[in-house]
Amino acid sequence: MxxxxxxxxxxxxxxxxxxxxxxxxxxxxxxxxxxxxxxxxxxxxxxxxxxxxxxxxxxxxxxxxxxxxxxxxxxxxxxxxxxxxxxxxxxxxxxxxxxxxxxxxxxxxxxxxxxxxxxxxxxVPIGVGAMAAIIGLENNDVIECCKEASQVGIVEPANFNCPGQIVVAGEKAAVEKAAELCKAKGAKRAMLLPVSAPFHCSxxxxxxxxxxxxxxxxxxxxxxxxxxxxxxxxxxxxxxxxxxxxxxxxxxxxxxxxxxxxxxxxxxxxxxxxxxxxxxxxxxxxxxxxxxxxxxxxxxxxxxxxxxxx
Missing domain, CATH: 3.40.366.10 (Malonyl-Coenzyme A Acyl Carrier Protein, domain 2)
Incomplete structure (x- = not known):
């Protein structure tokens, strides 16, 4: 071993x-x-x-x-x-x-x-922040989508867990926008997570x-x-x-x-x-x-x- x-x-x-x-x-x-x-x-x-x-x-x-x-x-x-x-x-x-x-x-x-x-x-007051799991996209694509969605508000990659699974976090509207952009870029799934705060973001x-x-x-x-x-x-x-x-x-x-x-x-x-x-x-x-x-x-x-x- x-x-x-x-x-x-x-x-x-x-x-x-x-x-x-x-x-x-x-x-x-x-x-x-x-x-x-x-x-x-x-x-x-x-x-x-x-x-x-x-x-x-x-x-x-x-x-x-x-x-x-x-x-x-x-x-x-x-x-x-x-x-x-x-x-x-x-x-x-x-x-x-x-x-x-x-x-x-x-x-x-x-x-x-x-x-x-x-x-x-x-x-962050409950309801203001959110997190979403992005499945099936490359890291750089998710980073790009976050940058684009940041026109709506704060959204950043929060967890790089394994190939094709990244979690993003930030203000709810911006997270939703990032999830939408990720889906348009070809993500298999982009789903909001049931969490009480947007962990691991600014x-x-x-x-x-x-x-x-x-x-x-x-x-x-x-x-x-x-x-x-x-x-x-x-x-x-x-x-x-x-x-x-x-x-x-x-x-x-x-x-x-x-x-x-x-x-x-x-x-x-x-x-x-x-x-x-x-x-x-x-x-x-x-x-x-x-x-x-x-x-x-x-x-x-x-x-x-x-x-x-x-």
Missing amino acids: GKVAFLFPGQGAQYVGMGKEIADEYKSASKVFDEATEALGFDVREMIFNGDDETLKITENTQPTIVTTSIACMQPLLEKGIRPDFVAGLSLGEYAAHVTAGTISFKDAVALVKKRGKYMQEA LLKPAGEKLAVELDMVSLNDIKIPVVTNVTGETVTNKDFVKDLLVKQVSTSVLLEKSIRTMLDAGVDTFVEIGPGKVLSGFVKKIDRDAKVLNVENLETLNKALEVLV
Whole structure:
């Protein structure tokens, strides 16, 4: 086996009951939910295991609960001595990557992402912003359509996920115009997404500024495992760059495809998506069909992953 990367999901992957099977089976995983409760001042376990979709969907709940679940689901792998060569995450997932790399303590990370979620939601009033997924167009075509649609308002590429799948974000009318232009250019689909804010575009700069104040109060540790960052798609190994990257990440494009290619080029052949859902696994397969892709979110997927990794 070549090198192994751990990947952590972003917002939208959440569901009621995520991580419960692993927490019930592994004390180390269960303890993570207790630590999150202590850090956040509300019963995280109750919200995730017995709550409802609407509560979990609130951005300032979604972000800490996904990070908590991801870190909990990783514990059995660490117990078995499985350590990644690289870590990365989609947007929010980059915080779980930094926890894994030792850069940020888990308690600091969940407290930060709760505030991050709140600031992101507050930056743009509900109904003003939108996001749309564009399927089946080249990157440059989508960038051109955004430029043309920006006569209507702000619209920018938000996520470069994998070949032929890009998400755009901005003001609702401009996003709708960009989607229309993309369809006219030959996109297979251009659909508005059910999100509460236009993430990863310049409208979110005020959220980044507020997050910067919070990050200033957090002390970072040396990075023990290279983190491939959303903002550049390259590895970061020096903690001095991390705060700036996490601030920029809120209002700039997520370069996921470039991040995966960076790891492939560095010899990674096995990607383990840890936490709720399998969205990132799908992206990796579209980027490189030969890559080995595993996910860990319940006992069945954990046991399958252990068979391959141990």
